[in-house]
Amino acid sequence: MRARVGDMWHSRDGKLTQLLERAPGGFGLGQVPRQRVPDSTTTLVCGFCSTGCGLTAHLRGGSAVNLTPAVDYSVNRGMACPKGWEALTPLSAPDRALMPLLRNASGELEEVRWPTALDRFVRRFQAIQKEHGPQAVAFLGTGQLPIEELAFLGTLAKFGMGMQHGDANTRQCMATAVVAYKETFGFDAPPYTYADLEESDLLVFVGSNPCIAHPILWERVVRNQRKPEVVVIDPRRTETAQAATRHLALRPQTDLELLYAVAHVLVREGWIDHAFIGAHTTGYDGFAAHVAGFAPTTVADRCGVAVEDIENLARLIHTRRRVSFWWTMGVNQSHQGVRTAQALIALALMTGNIGKPGTGANSITGQCNAMGSRLFSNTTSLIGGHAFDDQAARAKVSRVLGVEDGRIQQRPGLAYDQIFEAVARGEVRGLWIVGTNPAHSWINQRDARELLARLDFLVVQDMYTTTETARLAHLVLPAAGWGEKDGVFINSERRLGLIKQVRRAPGQALSDFRIFQLLADAWGCGDLFARWRSPEVVFGLLKELSRGQPCDITGVGGYKELDDHGGVQWPVRVGEVVEQGAERRLFADGRFFTPDGRARFVYETPRPPAETVRTPYPFALLTGRGSASQWHTETRTGKSEVLRRLAPAVEHVEIHPDDAALYGIAPTDWVRMSSRRGSVELRAFLTRGVPRGSVFAAMHSVQTNVLTFASFDPYSRQPAYKHCAVAIERIDGPSR
Numbered sequence: 001m002r003a004r005v006g007d008m009w010h011s012r013d014g015k016l017t018q019l020l021e022r023a024p025g026g027f028g029l030g031q032v033p034r035q036r037v038p039d040s041t042t043t044l045v046c047g048f049c050s051t052g053c054g055l056t057a058h059l060r061g062g063s064a065v066n067l068t069p070a071v072d073y074s075v076n077r078g079m080a081c082p083k084g085w086e087a088l089t090p091l092s093a094p095d096r097a098l099m100p101l102l103r104n105a106s107g108e109l110e111e112v113r114w115p116t117a118l119d120r121f122v123r124r125f126q127a128i129q130k131e132h133g134p135q136a137v138a139f140l141g142t143g144q145l146p147i148e149e150l151a152f153l154g155t156l157a158k159f160g161m162g163m164q165h166g167d168a169n170t171r172q173c174m175a176t177a178v179v180a181y182k183e184t185f186g187f188d189a190p191p192y193t194y195a196d197l198e199e200s201d202l203l204v205f206v207g208s209n210p211c212i213a214h215p216i217l218w219e220r221v222v223r224n225q226r227k228p229e230v231v232v233i234d235p236r237r238t239e240t241a242q243a244a245t246r247h248l249a250l251r252p253q254t255d256l257e258l259l260y261a262v263a264h265v266l267v268r269e270g271w272i273d274h275a276f277i278g279a280h281t282t283g284y285d286g287f288a289a290h291v292a293g294f295a296p297t298t299v300a301d302r303c304g305v306a307v308e309d310i311e312n313l314a315r316l317i318h319t320r321r322r323v324s325f326w327w328t329m330g331v332n333q334s335h336q337g338v339r340t341a342q343a344l345i346a347l348a349l350m351t352g353n354i355g356k357p358g359t360g361a362n363s364i365t366g367q368c369n370a371m372g373s374r375l376f377s378n379t380t381s382l383i384g385g386h387a388f389d390d391q392a393a394r395a396k397v398s399r400v401l402g403v404e405d406g407r408i409q410q411r412p413g414l415a416y417d418q419i420f421e422a423v424a425r426g427e428v429r430g431l432w433i434v435g436t437n438p439a440h441s442w443i444n445q446r447d448a449r450e451l452l453a454r455l456d457f458l459v460v461q462d463m464y465t466t467t468e469t470a471r472l473a474h475l476v477l478p479a480a481g482w483g484e485k486d487g488v489f490i491n492s493e494r495r496l497g498l499i500k501q502v503r504r505a506p507g508q509a510l511s512d513f514r515i516f517q518l519l520a521d522a523w524g525c526g527d528l529f530a531r532w533r534s535p536e537v538v539f540g541l542l543k544e545l546s547r548g549q550p551c552d553i554t555g556v557g558g559y560k561e562l563d564d565h566g567g568v569q570w571p572v573r574v575g576e577v578v579e580q581g582a583e584r585r586l587f588a589d590g591r592f593f594t595p596d597g598r599a600r601f602v603y604e605t606p607r608p609p610a611e612t613v614r615t616p617y618p619f620a621l622l623t624g625r626g627s628a629s630q631w632h633t634e635t636r637t638g639k640s641e642v643l644r645r646l647a648p649a650v651e652h653v654e655i656h657p658d659d660a661a662l663y664g665i666a667p668t669d670w671v672r673m674s675s676r677r678g679s680v681e682l683r684a685f686l687t688r689g690v691p692r693g694s695v696f697a698a699m700h701s702v703q704t705n706v707l708t709f710a711s712f713d714p715y716s717r718q719p720a721y722k723h724c725a726v727a728i729e730r731i732d733g734p735s736r
């Protein structure tokens with residue numbers, strides 16, 4: 001059952017709409033590759049991680065047949081990790097969603113035409129809202145969409161459809177960094193540029209394994225000609241720790257105390273930048289008094305790190321001219337991630353290591369457009385990086401987007417975990433999930449699946465029909481993926497880069513942008529989006545929304561300028577000229593985005609993790625990226641034979657050999673790993689890379705979040721994936 005160009009259907013207002021010819025480009029607006037010179041090349045940004053590498057697509061007849069790393073793109077300079085090389089393969093997977101799917105009376109998902117799907121979306125969600133209130137339908141988005149689509153989703157759902165609650169999977173990876181930066185710098189503003197990796201004399205990586213998670217950034221470290229010290233602070237002897245000059249293998253979840261101890265030594269020895277602190281910060285005296293209680297001799301045993309190692313790290317920070325601090329999920333996915341990130345920011349501030357080459361307190365983001373989601377998804381921030389409770393900001397958004405002020409909420413709405421709690425209470429009864437897979441990735445997987453199954457109506461908009469979440473849906477909307485549509489991503493160093501349509505989406509899959517257009521019309525709020533004709537037009541609106549903000553991009557120009565320039569880092573204010581290939585960092589003038597222009601020291605007494613590791617669950621389960629060739633829930637990378645071969649062939653748990661011996665576990669034995677939430681069965685991989693008393697499992701495994709414990713940083717509400725209590729036992733073989 002395929003819709004044909006010229007098919008007709010009735011929209012909600014009774015007006016006959018010639019759906020398939022409504023917009024330029026017809027049914028597949030954004031679907032048919034633009035005319036390109038046959039057998040040519042074009043550069044687009046990779047669609048996996050936040051590094052934002054440039055990839056050169058080799059086109060035949062306007063369609064990509066191959067990808068190679070872009071040689072002249074400033075981010076990666078001719079390099080790509082395996083995922084980038086293989087990025088086209090998942091587009092041809094056999095489980096692509098080709099038609100909308102609707103669950104029938106027998107409980108089966110069956111193909112329907114787009115008009116039926118749109119009609120059902122509107123009728124079911126509007127019925128829920130009519131009976132239970134507008135807050136009874138919510139949405140969950142993703143950091144995988146370009147900013148134009150993120151803005152469309154957040155604006156349509158909140159201002160068009162009246163939803164009050166929406167969040168994105170960026171809550172799972174970046175919320176901590178957002179809050180840490182906002183509270184200290186006055187805006188969510190990672191200050192660095194990738195050149196800092198090459199210009200630092202000392203790089204301190206905390207809870208970060210770039211060799212695996214961000215391989216091209218590690219390549220930038222390898223290019224550093226300054227003979228840098230590289231210090232890794234991580235419980236595991238990760239690939240990065242093995243390549244580093246020093247490794248502080250601290251006990252899990254003690255990083256905040258360790259960082260306070262380093263600060264203690266810096267204060268005690270007077271190894272601080274008084275001039276910078278006095279001119280550009282507030283709260284230093286309170287911070288110094290706070291860390292007085294964290295002498296290395298006091299915390300060393302708790303952290304499992306020698307006193308000398310703490311003293312030596314402080315001395316290194318003092319003696320090296322350019323010092324940079326880098327963190328990733330080991331910090332963000334912690335029960336006290338915000339304060340830990342702020343301790344790293346404090347170390348940079350107190351030593352004046354900010355705003356200069358080779359310095360900074362630098363969060364490396366996860367998803368390809370997590371940074372874009374932070375600014376433009378209209379979830380945690382009012383679109384454009386504004387505050388919902390700022391009346392002037394609401395007036396600006398109202399003016400730029402033509403939305404009545406009264407439609408703009410004064411609060412951001414519920415966070416991801418709170419939306420699930422609202423489902424449990426029966427307050428959210430309809431959910432629209434776009435491009436994410438919480439039935440695999442949510443920290444409390446069993447609860448997540450149970451709650452998703454409880455919904456009156458679950459819509460999943462995705463490239464694939466087989467994700468764990470799509471299988472639970474009442475309605476699946478087939479979406480185009482990366483490489484099949486145009487838009488802008490923002491990478492970890494604030495660089496805006498283009499994604500482009502280099503393939504035609506299969507079947508009747510549509511770009512998310514086009515789906516949002518159709519849903520707006522079907523819902524009856526199409527007038528609000530009459531100007532939203534194409535991603536590039538929306539990019540113009542987003543530029544205007546950014547005007548006057550720290551992330552001001554009014555001077556960027558259009559897609560062509562962005563393309564010609566090879567990407568550009570925000571801010572670019574109107575009239576500002578940025579040289580091609582320029583590497584730009586923030587705060588060179590010592591002025592921050594707080595009202596008084598000063599950065600703040602923020603600190604707090606450390607707390608223990610929510611779940612204690614003790615008998616009968618005597619091991620701490622650490623989770624993380626298990627392979628450079630796999631991505632999140634493997635919905636795309638799992639489709640590539642090449643990437644599967646590059647990753648471990650079997651799901652396994654890493655165990656220290658001495659712990660394994662105590663439990664009679666030999667290499668490759670089957671092991672049952674249990675927590676209070678459930679149990680899974682994995683192969684044993686014995687390695688001294690994990691500390692005694694801890695085990696490690698990859699986040700990509702669908703089994704891992706059967707075990708994890710749902711606790712959250714109280715300020716960012718980011719899940720604490722990195723720590724829970726488990727038991728292990730040898731078993732003869734899998735029970736299934």
Ligand code: SF4
Binds near residue numbers: 081
């Ligand atoms: S490092 Fe990230 S952006 Fe670069 S090719 Fe790999 S997945 Fe893509």
